[in-house]
Amino acid sequence: MLKDIIENNQNYQPGLSIDCVIFGFHDNHLKVLLIKVPRSTKSSLPGGFIPIDQDIDTAAVTVLNSRTGVEGVFLRQFATFGKISRNDQHFGKNVLEYLKIEEEKGKWLTQRFVTIGYYALVDFLKIIPNPVNHDEIVEWIDHKEVPELILDHKEILDKALDTLRTELNLMPVGYNLLPEKFTIPELQKLYETILDKKLDRRNFLRKITNIGILTKLDEKKSNVAHKAPNLYSFDKEKYDEVLKNGLTQGW
């Protein structure tokens, strides 16, 4: 696969790649989708090259799918990484050696690659990774147990997490990540998991209800011993409106 790309590199944008940071949330766990490649002890983000006939946003979808089998995820571009030190000469040479490609032919790969980062937040139970390259393992790793990553992938992952946390101040999250009916403590736990910190219960309640995207249901959570908490659902119309216009009432 990679060998094909390098040998037919005229079909790909030179010096440019895409890396995807796919965060998965479910039941108070935040994970990230990583790939273990047999030729390295390190893991990597799902990434790849940009077909010359594809817009970069389309190429991001192609890349994610071609490494993980994952489809139907809405990817957002968040930053582009291009330090000259990001390409480790050894890394490129090891890949060429592993693939049995001559150094001259593999120059396309060992030059400096700038990479465009895309990210998404999904329910990890709904996304079943299915590696396309059968010598690779695609797996959800708890974001606090991320192993050593190749190149600058740790920096890319950290920046994506920063972006995700900033976005919590700009747009609503939770739709598609929580059950259709949920309690405020469950929603709070989603925020706490992403932010990796405890939030004040009353402050959270006040802020989240002020946004106006929640519908209080005439139901309480069952099988809870006492003081059963109220159930809520998202008002999808208002949710989409806020998603479009932004969370902050602004100035």
Place this chain on the structure above:
Amino acid sequence: MLKDIIENNQNYQPGLSIDCVIFGFHDNHLKVLLIKVPRSTKSSLPGGFIPIDQDIDTAAVTVLNSRTGVEGVFLRQFATFGKISRNDQHFGKNVLEYLKIEEEKGKWLTQRFVTIGYYALVDFLKIIPNPVNHDEIVEWIDHKEVPELILDHKEILDKALDTLRTELNLMPVGYNLLPEKFTIPELQKLYETILDKKLDRRNFLRKITNIGILTKLDEKKSNVAHKAPNLYSFDKEKYDEVLKNGLTQGW
């Protein structure tokens, strides 16, 4: 200059460029720095190519300086643009014709270029553009009177303005854009100019003072007929703190 680059294109990152959106504010006007090139009726953002031995953030500074003479501006990366349609074949061919470069040699230029956008907001009186290419005119244009731009530069400019407006919700602005001592109405006017809308006086006062970055001075604005407004200055220490931690108290 461009001819040099194309003929020595092995010194530059292939298929990748940088474009800079420099917003200038002064006295309630928002302008943008544009270049008029003699070979086109359209204007362009200051942009250029990435030396292979420079980090992209460094290259952004190099590019801005090499087109406009502008130095000492803090550039932020905001998005990368890479639609396949963004390269207009005619545009590239016209450039080659103008520069008298053979089509084969100029292939480096006529392939799809992905471009990384950087932006800044400065006081336009403090930045004196000084074109390096003597056949180009670098000028501050009112952001509401931007003429037709080359390629997708209008889309890049619009996205930068969106980013600037979003950032108003995330970090303080005004330092280096207003006189050392200013009135709240002057600060409000800065926000209104960037957002291109009227703000409620009392709401603005409440929100801006809540941030805690203003020091009320024991002075009033002079030469004002009656009801002279109070003067303020930024508490630089708190300003920098908020700049670092973000404006929103968050969750």
